[in-house]
Amino acid sequence: MRRFTKKELAKYNGQGGTATYVAYKGRVYDVSQSFLWQHGKHQVLHTAGKDLTDSLAEAPHGPELLEKFPVVGILEDS
Amino acid sequence: MAKVTREMVEKAGVNLDQLVELLVKNAAAELTTYYYYTILRVNLIGLEGEGIKEIAETARIEDRNHFEALVPRIYELGGKLPEDMKAFHDSSACPPASLPQDPRDIQAMLRVLVEAERCAVRGYTHLCNLTAGKDHRTYDLSQAILNEEIEHESWFSEFLGEGPSGHFLRRGETSPFVSKFLR
Ligand code: HEM
Ligand SMILES: [Fe+2]
Ligand SMILES: [Fe+2]
Numbered sequence: 001m002r003r004f005t006k007k008e009l010a011k012y013n014g015q016g017g018t019a020t021y022v023a024y025k026g027r028v029y030d031v032s033q034s035f036l037w038q039h040g041k042h043q044v045l046h047t048a049g050k051d052l053t054d055s056l057a058e059a060p061h062g063p064e065l066l067e068k069f070p071v072v073g074i075l076e077d078s
Numbered sequence: 079m080a081k082v083t084r085e086m087v088e089k090a091g092v093n094l095d096q097l098v099e100l101l102v103k104n105a106a107a108e109l110t111t112y113y114y115y116t117i118l119r120v121n122l123i124g125l126e127g128e129g130i131k132e133i134a135e136t137a138r139i140e141d142r143n144h145f146e147a148l149v150p151r152i153y154e155l156g157g158k159l160p161e162d163m164k165a166f167h168d169s170s171a172c173p174p175a176s177l178p179q180d181p182r183d184i185q186a187m188l189r190v191l192v193e194a195e196r197c198a199v200r201g202y203t204h205l206c207n208l209t210a211g212k213d214h215r216t217y218d219l220s221q222a223i224l225n226e227e228i229e230h231e232s233w234f235s236e237f238l239g240e241g242p243s244g245h246f247l248r249r250g251e252t253s254p255f256v257s258k259f260l261r
Contacts, residue, residue, distance in 0.1 A: 035173040043171060043204075044099045060200035060207075 002073035004028050006051065009075060013049030014040020021072060023051040028073040029066050051075060079156040083215075087155065090212035097208060097216065098157035101148055103171035104201050105159070108145035110167055111194055112138055114175040118190065121181040130184075132247060133233045134191060139252050140230070144223050147259040151219055172197035188238050195231040202227055222255040 004021075009028060014020030020032040020040050031037040031048065040048035046055055056063060088094050115138035122131040152158065160166045175194040178186035202224035209217040232243030251257065 035170075038168065043201075044096050044103065060204040 001071075002028075004073050004075050006075070009051070010049045013047060014038075020048045022046075022048050022066075023075040024053050024056060024063055024066055026075050027071050028075055029069045030072045031066075031069050034069070080154045083154055084156055087213040087216075092209065092212050094155060097213070098152060098155050100171070100205060100208075101152050101155070101216070102157055102159065102166075103169050104205065105145055105148040105152060106166050106170040107172040107198065107201065108141045108148065110170050111172065111175055111198075112142040112145065114177075114194075115141065115191075117177050118175065118187060121177060122187065124182065126184040127182075127187070130188070130191075130234070130237060133230075136248050136252055137191070137195070137230045137233070140226050140256070143253045143256050143260060144226070147219060147223065147256050150259075151216055155216075171201050185238070188234055192231060192234040192238060195227055195234060198227040199224065199231055219256075219259055222259065225255040226253060 004023070009021060009023060012019045012021035014032070014037060018040075019030060020034070020037050021028050021030055022037075023029070036042055037048060042048070046052060084094060087097070115134060119131060119134045119138060122128065122134055149159065160169070172194060175190050178190060180186065202220050205220040206217060206224060209220060211217075229245055232245045233247075236243045236245075248254070253260065
């Protein structure tokens, strides 16, 4: 499986026609097909191309909503 | 725009631009859901469909009420509705409640309905969390809407075999919680 650094992940922020990836607990999900992640933005507060593990703790939903989206890689610790 | 109103909310530590954008997104969710529920409702036919037509209609009318109740608050806080209705649709805080491929599939219809309500419950819970103890009027409004969204969720979830909700259909007026913002 593809390994992403934070810098590589940042390229997939959904802006300017790039794919929309978000990381959660070390996994990188492709949410490009989601209505709620258009242009890499989610509910005003969140942007794609990042590790959003901490942000999800404040969300009005859990990680189960990520499950229907494909995992495209692993986020490296660095 | 209501100048001191804005000032008070900002001073309480709320990010006003973000809040206003969220309110606009939720207003978009309400108006588009009102529209999509119109299509769902006319397709709720036959023995099974008729059984949920009435609650779908109440949920539909109340979503329109939610839209109406949100708009004044958006403008008070210095926001506005986008001129382009297509952009407004696409900015919705919830995905379109589209008619299932087979509208006679009552379980599929119920899933669309209950998911729309769950999205709303999440959205207004979040708005309440953001404004609690800070922006009293937006909190009061979000909380009133939340009360109705929770009831909508419970009506539909009952039919999905998730057990009794303890709720009855509305008797008489719609929007028992939000109506004070509509007068
Ligand atoms: C305060 C922060 C957040 C808010 C207010 C929020 C709100 C929402 C809402 C209202 C929905 C719709 C749920 C439904 O249909 O029942 C949703 C869906 C979703 N959220 Fe969030 N969320 C937040 C943070 C996050 C974070 C940090 C992530 C990623 C790690 C995330 C990932 C998702 C995904 C993948 C979906 C499903 C999208 C789809 O089905 O197309 N959310 N969110
Ligand atoms: Fe609503
Ligand atoms: Fe609703």
